[in-house]
Amino acid sequence: MGFLSKPSFFRFFLSLLLFTNLATSATDYTTLVYKGCAKQAFTDPTGVYSQALSALFGSLVSQSTKTKFFKTTTGTGQTTITGLFQxxxxxxxxxxxxxxxxxxxLSDKQCGNTIAARIQLLGCYMLYEVAGFAQISGFEMLYKTCGATNLAGSGFEERRxxxxxxxxxxxxxxxxxxTSNYQSMYVLAQCEGSLGDSDCGACVKSAAQRAQVECGNSVSGQIYLHKCFVSYSYYPNGVPRRSSSSSSSSSSSSPSGPGPNTGKTVAIILGGAAGVGFLVICLMFARNLVKKHDDY
Known part of the structure; x- marks a missing residue:
């Protein structure tokens, strides 16, 4: 009876690598947060809308090498499509x-050829809409998420x-x-690039108030309004420093993940996986030595 046959060992080690990849991708900036798709699809027998949408996407992707916010329009008349990314x-x-x-x-996969769509990832978002699409308030809440852990008392609400x-x-x-942190509380806010400072402040204030109501004593939360979003996380052991791979326009350091303890959890997973893998290799090596000794 052997500890692990060679095929079993390699399958086991491969599973560790796959699990490691899944763990590290959990905090990736391309992770989908939410989607918003219009119920109505294009009526496009000649392909005019599809061509305009394709041109819009190409323009947005091209401009993303130069700026972090861009808004443009493609098409003419009834086929006009306005879109932006940030x-x-x-x-x-x-x-x-x-x-x-x-x-x-992702827009094509998640929404298809709808007359309006919004795709929000952890690190960026894009939206587009055809001419005449119904407008909503900039303070309209589109999506929320609140952490499962609650922390009542201990001055948490005051710090938040x-x-x-x-x-x-x-x-x-x-x-x-x-972005900033205050007594283990990390906060982030961003407004759509077209908003002026005053309107931006009002939008973020509204989002913060929604976070207080919607998330209560939750240790983390994200509130996405039409024109801005806010995110907060409480780290009892102190706010972790952000990865050096990204740059910031704020003087405060920020964590690389979307919620508290995510980075620590990933580190534990990776360390544990590496440790188990190393232990298996050592056992296999020892087993081979014993087998060779017995053969003599």
Whole structure:
């Protein structure tokens, strides 16, 4: 009876590698957060809409190498389509382009040829709509997510609310993007690039108020309004430093993942996987030595 046959060992080690890949991709900036698809599809017998949409996507992806926000229009008359993309303010230029490059494919996969769509990833988003599409308020809530863990008492609400107040002021002086941390509370806010500072501040304030109501004492949450979004996370052991691979327009460091303890969990998973793999290799090596000794 052997510990593991060679085929079994390689299958086991491969499973470790696959699991490692899944763990590290969990905090990737191209992870889908939510989608918004219009119920009505294009009536496009001549392919005019499809051509205009393809041209729009090409323009957005091309501009993502130069800027983190871009809005444009393609087509004419009834076939006019307006679209935009925006990357998170602390994303590096190359990461911004990589993120935006995923959006056209995801839009087609998630929504098909609808007359309007919005695809939100962790690091960027894109939206488009045909001429005449119904408009909504910039303060309309599109999506929310709240952490499963609640922390009542211990001054949590006070720390969160002070951090929100700092964020509401900071996003105005930061001209649409701000990150900071206050007593283990990390906050991030960003407005659509077309918003002025005053409107941006009002939008972020509304989003923060929604977070207080919708998420209550949850230790983390993200609120996405039509024209802005806010994110907060409480890290009891201190806010982890962000990966050096991305740049930031804020003076504060920010974590690389979307929620508390994500980075620590991934590190534990990777360390455990590597440790188990090394142990298996050592056991296999020892087993082979014993077998060779017995053969003599």
């Amino acid at each position: 990357c998170r303010g602390d994303l590096a230029s190359t990461d911004c382009h990589n993120c935006v490059s995923n959006l056209p494919v 609310d002070i951090a929100f107040s700092v964020m509401e002021n900071g996003v105005v002086s930061g001209h649409g993007f701000f």
